[in-house]
Amino acid sequence: MKKLIRGAVVGLVAALTLSACGGGDSGDDNPLAGGGGDGGTVTVGGANFPESNLLGELYAQALEAKGVKVTRKFNIGAREVYYDQVVKGGISVMPEYNGALLTTSVDKASTAATTEQINAALKAKLPAEVEILNSAQAEDKDSVTVNPQTAAKYNLKSIADLKPVAGELTIAGPSEFKTRQQGLVGLKSAYGLEFKKFQPFDAGAQATLVKLLTENKIQAADLFTTDPTIEQNKLVVLEDPKNVFSAQNVTPLVHKKAVNDTARTALNAVSAKLTTQDLLDMMKRIAIDKEDQEKVAEEWLKKSGLA
Structure with missing residues (x-):
């Protein structure tokens, strides 16, 4: 998935990318709009590859099933683009891969390899404005x-x-x-x-x-x-015996003030159900069978008792 997202853009180009990239069903083209865990809109992001946007759609529909108002902002760009926006609160919820998040944006020198080690490091070192919620068993690594x-x-x-x-x-x-x-x-x-x-x-x-x-x-x-x-x-x-590619569990990254307990519970419920095989099956439907991600996400949530 890692997982494993990519396409670095900086400076003015990053700003243009963020203003240009849309997605979802909102008429607001500003990916930094929304937020607020006090009854306001939760902005769910997605990076610039299909699996991230599928995960974003899963999160969005799971939140909506619990009565949370959601704005979707998919295809935003790479972590180098979207991470700071989560920290600043422009994006409320972002599907992440814990190992890549740690070594790309939080602690480039980290040698943490397991899910437990990585999440402990993230909880200790993430900026105060953001937090990770529960990791899924689902994992997508670079390879x-x-x-x-x-x-x-x-x-x-x-x-x-x-x-x-x-x-x-x-x-x-x-x-x-x-x-x-x-x-x-x-x-x-x-x-x-x-x-x-x-x-x-x-x-x-x-x-x-x-x-x-x-x-x-x-x-x-x-x-x-x-x-x-x-x-x-x-x-x-190819096998990776030296663990260059660490654990890459699907993990929601959230701006703390933008999500309330209802939203946290809904997102953690997705993590509790989502497996690597689920990801493989859903991505096959999207990449090979050319099905719409909205339909694929909806059917998985219903099957899992989350919608």
Whole structure:
């Protein structure tokens, strides 16, 4: 999911991105609108990839089922764009991946690897204005995934196996994968990897990355592990024995003053039910079967007794 979101934008470009990106059913195009845990609107965000927006839709519908007024602001951008807006209160609720949140925005030097370690670090180090709610069992990690021919040619099973051959390979992924600890920086420090080339893409380009892998135009890619096209195309997710990619549990990040106890209870109820297999199943319906995320979210919530 990690999870695992990507597409760094800074300065004026970030501001333009935030003002331009909309989503949902509100006529207000300002993603910083809303807030207020005192009966006001709760603004649910989504990053710039489909799974984040699906999770945002799950949160939004779960809140609405409890009578909470919701504004949706999806496809906002990467964590480098939206995190500060959650801290400032412009976004009330954001679906997050706990490990990536920790090492990208809170403590880049953290070595926490397990769900418990990561959440303890987040609770200790997050700014006072925000908090994480309960993590789901559902997890979506970044990964180093290779095509079958590359795996067979070099007998690749683990990221460590790449060390003697990385210089011959092109790896692709979201642009910020180049500078993140849970990305090329960590792969170099932990495994000594230096690839022939890094080819950046927008975080929403998973389908493009898979296509390029299957055509062998790239040999490796950062793919999210709940992407159903990995199995469909027989791609090989390499093991990560040094835990460059830590636990990435789906976890609501909230602005404290923007959510009341009713909202917290509704969001924690989603976390209590959501599994990795649920994510895989829902993402298959969206990515492969081309179903609407609103319908997919609604049916999961009803099946889970949350709507």
